[in-house]
Amino acid sequence: MKEISLxxxxxxxxxxxxxxxxxxxxxxxxxxxxxxxxxxxxxxxGMSEELLASVTDPFTTGRTTRKVGLGIPxxxxxxxxxxxxxxxxxxxxxxxxxxxxxxxxxxxxxPLGNMSETMHQLITSFEDVDFIYSHKVGDKEFxxxxxxxxxxxxxVSFKENSVSLWILEYLKExxxxxxx
Amino acid sequence: MKSLAELxxxxxxxxxxxxxxxxxxATRIVVGMATCGIAAGARPVMxxxxxxxxxxxxxxxxxxxxxxxxMCRLEPIVEVMVPGEEKVTYIKMTPEKxxxxxxxxxxxxxxxxxxxxxxND
Numbered sequence: 001m002k003e004i005s006l007x008x009x010x011x012x013x014x015x016x017x018x019x020x021x022x023x024x025x026x027x028x029x030x031x032x033x034x035x036x037x038x039x040x041x042x043x044x045x046g047m048s049e050e051l052l053a054s055v056t057d058p059f060t061t062g063r064t065t066r067k068v069g070l071g072i073p074x075x076x077x078x079x080x081x082x083x084x085x086x087x088x089x090x091x092x093x094x095x096x097x098x099x100x101x102x103x104x105x106x107x108x109x110x111p112l113g114n115m116s117e118t119m120h121q122l123i124t125s126f127e128d129v130d131f132i133y134s135h136k137v138g139d140k141e142f143x144x145x146x147x148x149x150x151x152x153x154x155x156v157s158f159k160e161n162s163v164s165l166w167i168l169e170y171l172k173e174x175x176x177x178x179x180x
Numbered sequence: 181m182k183s184l185a186e187l188x189x190x191x192x193x194x195x196x197x198x199x200x201x202x203x204x205x206a207t208r209i210v211v212g213m214a215t216c217g218i219a220a221g222a223r224p225v226m227x228x229x230x231x232x233x234x235x236x237x238x239x240x241x242x243x244x245x246x247x248x249x250x251m252c253r254l255e256p257i258v259e260v261m262v263p264g265e266e267k268v269t270y271i272k273m274t275p276e277k278x279x280x281x282x283x284x285x286x287x288x289x290x291x292x293x294x295x296x297x298x299x300n301d
Contacts, residue, residue, distance in 0.1 A: 001218065001219050006218050006219065006223060009213075009218055009223060010215050010218050013213070069215070070215045070216075071215045074215065074219075114223075114224075117223055117224065117227050118223065120227070120230075121213075121223060121226060121227065121230075121245070124230070125213075125244065125245050148184065149184075149187065152184060152187050152188050152191060153187065153191050154191060154195070155195070156190075156191050156194055156195050159242065160190075160194050161233065161234040161237050161238075161239075162190050162193070162194060162234070162237075163187070163190055163191075163194070164230060164234050165231070165234045165235070166182065166186060166187055166190055168230075168231070169182050170182040170187075173181055173182050
């Protein structure tokens with residue numbers, strides 16, 4: 001993966017596959033403490049202890065069509081390259097929390113990349129799922145709760161052309177504001 | 181700055197037309213977005229389709245994602261399904277190619293031969 005935001009897209013799809021209907025993403029860029037971290041918390045079906053123990057093994061996958069799954073192993077590798085790591089907590093029937101941290105200044109740390117594209121894609125592709133997204137850079141924060149959008153839209157789809165474009169622009173502006 | 185008030189205005193504008201959409205007869209653009217697709221660049225490709233469709237305000241065209249299509253080395257893979265026509269599978273897509281597919285295939289009805297699987301892999 002060229003960007004951390006691509007790992008985030010990939011990992012959050014696991015939550016969708018686990019039938020979560022509320023997914024919370026927190027991204028923190030903390031240059032002062034030299035850490036870039038993100039966490040994904042979902043209320044999906046969770047994992048058993050056995051599955052949890054083997055989930056960073058590429059030969060573990062939730063898929064039935066093939067015997068390999070590379071999403072989590074790739075993320076783990078990317079974190080560890082920088083001196084960081086991942087942690088996964090999960091309980092059957094309750095959900096999963098995955099946290100990934102990178103050493104901010106490490107030369108091998110990928111750029112965070114295009115978060116607005118990642119969020120736009122998730123929000124518009126999985127309308128039945130509610131997303132809470134918080135992105136902190138230093139003491140600035142950009143916060144989105146898609147339940148607010150839904151309340152305003154009252155049944156109008158996120159896929160509606162003008163709505164989809166608005167969401168993309170809203171995300172782009174919010175992200176840009178963080179670095180101003 | 182975009183505001184939630186704008187979203188409210190958009191809702192009022194589109195909400196009366198929503199029920200008119202017959203999405204079962206829609207053209208579907210399906211982008212492979214498993215780990216392999218994402219790593220190969222599927223996200224900007226999907227984004228290009230979504231933006232191009234939205235900017236041209238094409239109705240009855242939906243862009244959706246799917247898992248691994250099974251030919252990981254040819255990702256990003258995009259399938260275009262136009263009702264009444266055979267499915268077309270495009271491989272090794274880029275955002276630029278996506279724009280061309282929208283213009284040529286979706287709008288003008290002529291699949292872009294050079295991007296189709298089997299033509300150039």
